[in-house]
Amino acid sequence: DAKTTQPTSMDCAEGRAANLPCNHSTISGNEYVYWYRQIHSQGPQYIIHGLKNNETNEMASLIITEDRKSSTLILPHATLRDTAVYYCIVKAGGTSYGKLTFGQGTILTVHP
């Protein structure tokens, strides 16, 4: 699975959009981009995933560049409850089962 690079930490004001970048320059054609987050002491929580098109669900939006070498997770209106470690994971899709490789992630702190 391709390696990802994320900033170590980011800050965001409550109510503003949080834009979390991820670089995955070695991504291959069958690999998806997944985002998970982990709120302190809890299990990781799935947020969203995509292959090449932008995706949106009730939690967030995922913007993937045309060359697929980077992506941005957008939390449109961050709240204090969104303070967490956010993990960008690149993993082959399809029918192949494989581990999720959690790197260090980005610590997002949402301020009042």
Next chain:
Amino acid sequence: NAGVTQTPKFQVLKTGQSMTLQCAQDMNHEYMSWYRQDPGMGLRLIHYSVGAGITDQGEVPNGYNVSRSTTEDFPLRLLSAAPSQTSVYFCASSYHPAGQGVYGYTFGSGTRLTVV
């Protein structure tokens, strides 16, 4: 409530003791896995299962055994606990093998294990 249930939430073991961490899911997911999380290390895969009766090793399987006799349950056994196994253990399940379902992989709330 639908989801992944892990028990116990906390456990202290003495070196050499054995125990089983329980994991149960009620979502009829075929795919289940165990991860451990150590400070500064991220999550590492211990064992996984793609269905009842089928298990395989992850990246850190030594010292752990698993079995999958039913779709719902995937227990993790520590055969002879060592201080190096002090960690937080997470169980995860998914409907799709690559976690592409609507809910991705669903994780339990974890078991915090200390081996003294």
